[in-house]
Amino acid sequence: MYHPFIVDYIDIDVTLWISWALMPLMVTFLLPLVILLLLYTSAIILYIYKYKEPLRNAYETDFWDGARKTIAALWDAHGWIWHGYDIQGLENFPEDEPVLFVYYHGALPIDLYYFIARIYLLRNKLIHTVADRFLFNFPGWSIIAEAMKVIPGTVQTCSNILQRNNCLAVSPGGVYEAQFSDHNYKLMWNKRAGFAKVAIDAKVKIVPMFTVNVREAFRQVTTFRRFWLWLYTKWRFPFVPIYGGFPVKLRTVLGPPISYSAGDGNPEHLAKLVAQAINALIQEHQHLPGSILSGLCQRVYMPTKRKVQ
Incomplete structure (x- = not known):
């Protein structure tokens, strides 16, 4: 009864073709929303635990x-x-020291x-982390920061955390590196050495850390780079659109610890040593330039070491 009407007004073959043609674009830009969904799911779980009396009483300490543990x-x-x-x-991660x-x-x-x-x-x-201040303006982020010990971070507050026998993670490149680095995995630290001052002040080891294919999982739009850079410089906010969510192989590699005294008390020298260590991890473990197809193939087979030509 309704078949002639559908055929007259809707070309099913064309509709299917358009859906098929647009599917990669839809998936590419919708997958990052999964991470946003996970973040807000985590926030809801934390709110439930914080305000549900029986759950609070179950964990008195x-x-x-x-x-x-639930969100982990x-x-x-x-x-x-x-x-x-x-x-x-x-x-390379000692269990009994900060x-x-x-x-x-x-990119994410x-x-x-x-x-x-x-x-x-x-x-x-629990590893405490340093995050950019703009994140603390997002709804729901405050309870995640409270529970997971995420802070904006100054040299003194970071040093105090480490001196209390906690572990801390920091990215000297921060949002700038996230937005403007690319699949060549170039460090963009802009001579930042605050983390080195923290290590020297707290007298702790630094563990260099790199994740293989992290740029292939999520990427940022590289067109209009100068425009995005101008926006970031003016507003200090990550305006560059993110796409991806590709199921590439991700493997975090921890390098040998670097002593806080390795730079002879010079934060800039120590920062350079850490940058060299992370670059060495990138050269050894990351296929350069990064490739999404290669990252997908590594889900099946991933060698432990890449030969550098």
Whole structure:
């Protein structure tokens, strides 16, 4: 009865073709919303634990513990299923002392979320993190920051965290590196050495950290680069659109610890040593320039070491 009407007014073949043609574009820009959904799911779980009396009473020493383990399991499952996430070099992470992790910042720091979740489940140790101030203006972020110990971070506050026998993760490149680095994995630290001052003041080791294919999981739009750079310089906000969510292999590699005294008390010298260590991890483990297809293939086979030509 309705078939002639549908055929007359809707060309099903054309509709299917348009859907098929637009599917890659839709998937490419919709997948990042999955991460946003996971973040807000985490926030809801934290709100439930914070305001639900029986749950608070179940964890008298730290009522956040149950909430952290719940969301850690959520993020760890997503990392394992979608990216085959794993960690290499855990022997470089001492269990009985505070450590300052210094990492390369991808377009989205999805690898850091997975790393924090895995470490919390494996060692029941929470890694504090430094985040850009703009994040604290987003609805729902405050409770995530409260529970997961995310701070804007000054030299003194970071040093105090480490001196209290906690671990801390920081990316010297921050949002600038996230927005304007690319699949060549160039560090963009702009001579920042604050993290080195923190390590020297707190007298802790620095563990260089890099995640293979983090730029292939999520990428930023590279057209109109000068315009995006102008916006960032003016407003200090990440305006560059992000796309991706590709299920490439992600593997976080931890390099050998670097002593706070390696720079002879000079923060700039120590910062250069750490930058060299991270660049060495990139050269050894990352296919350059980064390739999404290569990252997808590595889900099936991923060599532990890449030969540098």
